[in-house]
Amino acid sequence: MRSHIEALLSSKYPPDVVAALIDSYLQMQTSYAQRRWKPSELEAGFFVEAARRIIELELFGVTQPIGKPLNQFNDAEIKRYESATSGDVSFRIHLPRALWSVYNLRNKRGVGHLSPVNPNFMDATYILGSCSWVLAELIRLSSGSSPAQCQQLVDSLVQRRISLVYEDDTVKRVLDPRMPARQQVLVLLYTHAEPVSDEVLRIWVEYQHKSNFRTRVLIPLHKERLIEYRDHLCRLTARGIAEAEQLLTKVTKATLANE
Template sequence: MLNPKIGQYLKSSYPADIVDALISAYSEVLRNYRIERWKPSELDAGHFVEAARRIVEHEIFGTTTPLAKAMGSFSPAVLSKYESATGDEAFRILIPRVLFSIYCIRNKRGVGHISSISPNKMDATFILSATKWVLAELVRTVTASNPDDAHALTDAILERELDLIWDDGESFVIMDNKLKAEQKVLVTLYKRDRYSIDEIQSLIGYKNRTRFKSIVERLRSDNLIDIVQESICKISPLGIREAERIIENT
């Protein structure tokens, strides 16, 4: 579930119905990826591309195609039209090229049409990463005046997707019950950094607060995490390596 601030910021700059369509499509891409439904995940990316193209057009042309009207195919000529416009190169070049790559995979790799290549995790992972980047870039531009929100919201979008963790916005479950509490803390912070001590304790279901604080302090003394602003935990480069070792061995 996306932070509501993302939609609020985007709607301050772009038509609300287009923002809602963008967020809905992104949420479906993410949801289907998490439950390993590769074809629906990649199909929903087509809707994401259509909504994001409308935002690009709104930004560089000042007007865009209404949702009720079809946009037509995303061709190299359309890409060239965007690139030859004036304005921020993120909207003229970078975002359109990423969207075009999503569009091509969605249309030419057995998703939208029959192909020798069936929908698969490799393509779905690329599409998910690309949609995350586009959404984060859009959020970065509309939160430029608020660096704290920009950092927090883009980090939340770009958090890692781990098979070890079931996190659908309502449930957060570390699927391997054999992991020790220290290991659960590290993989939780590896997925999304900067949780508070209380948040981590709740997420991993550790009951004894006193013992849990001792676990966190031990991780800190081993340079696997740091604690800032009194209670916010950050995973260190050493902690990242240890979390990746844990993930590889589960």
């Protein structure tokens, strides 16, 4: 899915800027999933720099290439964007103000500089959510798709990477063999952006009996609304994502307690 988003945005904007935008967003997501708040928030600074270059290209037709500094991000710069004589209102007002909020929070909360407030879950959640909206809005403005379609594209971009899961070109494995199959399914789906077939999941979990895997693991998860299981494909629901994150938090705390 990254290739689709990258091609869509690169048709209008410099490919290196688009790549930097997506790279920083994915790094934010990965660190957030690992509950590493400071790296997640720190990466937001790079995201803001890439997004500002796109805004400037839309509003003024020119921007600084990567490697050369942008103007300081302050009130005057916000007013410069707002006063542009052309460009969608999102490029002039909504996107710059969202990015400015992210930039200021990142700089004043113990991320880029010392602060009484250390990086934390609350700030990291706000920053990631804001950057997710910015990326979806850039896709909407570039493609003309609906907000729901754009957010779905952004969601499908995310491959959550966690230390509990081994992955290579052919297989994924939960590295704790004692974890029950239903929990392994939630963790594996959490790390995968696209729907996964029931047979691929069975192979990843190494569950021997095909029929029992469906009736004892997947169908109960579907009935609990933790996964959507349809046409042999499985995808986490919002409730399933929350359940997987709670499970991973418990595993992380247990690991830290034993170190």
